[in-house]
Amino acid sequence: MADEKIKDIKNDKSETKKEKKKMGLSTKIFIALITGAIAGVLIHYFMPSGYFRNTVLVNGILYVLGNGFIRLMQMLVVPLVFCSLVCGSMAIGDTKTLGKVGVKTIIFYLVTTALAICLALGVASIISPGIGMDVSNVETSPVPDAEKVSMVDTLLNIIPVNIFNSLSNGDMLPIIVFALFTGVLLAKLGNNTSTVANFFSQWNDIMMEMTMSIMKVAPIGVFCLIAKTFSLIGFDAFLPMLKYMLCVMLALALQCFGVYQILLFIFTRLNPIRFIKKFFPVMMFAFSTSTSNATIPMSIETLHKKMGVSKQISSFTIPLGATINMDGTSIMQGVAVIFIAQAYNIPLSASAICTVIATATIASIGTAGVPSVGLVTLSMVLTSVGLPTEGIALIMGIDRILDMLRTAVNITGDAVCTTIVSKQQGALNKEVFDRNE
Numbered sequence: 001m002a003d004e005k006i007k008d009i010k011n012d013k014s015e016t017k018k019e020k021k022k023m024g025l026s027t028k029i030f031i032a033l034i035t036g037a038i039a040g041v042l043i044h045y046f047m048p049s050g051y052f053r054n055t056v057l058v059n060g061i062l063y064v065l066g067n068g069f070i071r072l073m074q075m076l077v078v079p080l081v082f083c084s085l086v087c088g089s090m091a092i093g094d095t096k097t098l099g100k101v102g103v104k105t106i107i108f109y110l111v112t113t114a115l116a117i118c119l120a121l122g123v124a125s126i127i128s129p130g131i132g133m134d135v136s137n138v139e140t141s142p143v144p145d146a147e148k149v150s151m152v153d154t155l156l157n158i159i160p161v162n163i164f165n166s167l168s169n170g171d172m173l174p175i176i177v178f179a180l181f182t183g184v185l186l187a188k189l190g191n192n193t194s195t196v197a198n199f200f201s202q203w204n205d206i207m208m209e210m211t212m213s214i215m216k217v218a219p220i221g222v223f224c225l226i227a228k229t230f231s232l233i234g235f236d237a238f239l240p241m242l243k244y245m246l247c248v249m250l251a252l253a254l255q256c257f258g259v260y261q262i263l264l265f266i267f268t269r270l271n272p273i274r275f276i277k278k279f280f281p282v283m284m285f286a287f288s289t290s291t292s293n294a295t296i297p298m299s300i301e302t303l304h305k306k307m308g309v310s311k312q313i314s315s316f317t318i319p320l321g322a323t324i325n326m327d328g329t330s331i332m333q334g335v336a337v338i339f340i341a342q343a344y345n346i347p348l349s350a351s352a353i354c355t356v357i358a359t360a361t362i363a364s365i366g367t368a369g370v371p372s373v374g375l376v377t378l379s380m381v382l383t384s385v386g387l388p389t390e391g392i393a394l395i396m397g398i399d400r401i402l403d404m405l406r407t408a409v410n411i412t413g414d415a416v417c418t419t420i421v422s423k424q425q426g427a428l429n430k431e432v433f434d435r436n437e
């Protein structure tokens, strides 16, 4: 284990030397995000609607390039997560260390989620976004089919019934459980299973190489995704729901730049500003794609190369976080509960608030890291305190932009936890973290 760590740190150093010479991918992604937003707004307001704009440009070029890029990233997720988790748990070897990392990570994820909901409930109670809202005046969208999400099933689904089904459906939690189990047993069986162990570690190398190749086209993907989104929604849709949106945004900002950074500093003494600066490209990527799952490869790479976080830790904590830790989503759900209760004039008791905190934490586990699922699991939270699920229709129209923002917060929470756990396990190369880009 100690040898592995030293090797990991040495690799970090040589890899990061090479990285320094390259033109920053982060800068390219940032430029793509800004120019994409400007292009989208220009298309929305200044380009006449017609065949060229709608069919050729927005639903043709931008859609194909943007979604093509998301598909490329999604293509990586299942094999990458599976192989890197098998290799990670195999390398950690003893179940004690793995258990320690696992328990710490899960506790951290649950606590930050509960904190996020409390923050959201607090902000929403102060701003009161739903007071004075005339429900009949708001344009509504159809409510997603939500009854299927039950709390017990959410927990039971962690155990795979058929791992091949889970792999082909991309169900992350069962995949994580099976991969961890496999890795631990490979370590235990040692030489007897060296062929299988080599197989996974070689596949892991291939997946890492593939991730790096695909990341090269990230700026094009980000540009197209953002340009398409803004060309479709412009700014008009937001006005009636501005107060609700501001509430969610304020709570997201407090969680991301306040709570996380304070926790990072308290537990690691690392510089939070440097952390945000280095992690920003991944946040922008999450913002443009609205999917935590697709950011897993980029997150692991960025934490490793720019912050010196050992892949042994991140290959376990990042996929787990992208699956069960959705602080941004919980914030939206907390604000939505208060908003809907106020809009329908239904008072919430103290015990109802406690129920919201508990169910939204579980809903966060059950929310898959793909676009808009947070709205579906919101129904579970609303039902738990007797609020009408029809209320979801009120906020659906403007959820697209909030989904982008909350996904960025979701994955930042995973990265902060990973950095903390990594530092505590002595698996973080501070030299890499401290180096200027």
Ligand code: ASP
Binding pocket: 290, 291, 292, 293, 326, 328, 329, 367, 368, 369, 370, 371, 372, 373, 374, 375, 403, 406, 407, 410
């Ligand atoms: N889009 C979010 C994510 O991938 C999930 C959600 O809140 O809808 O993290």
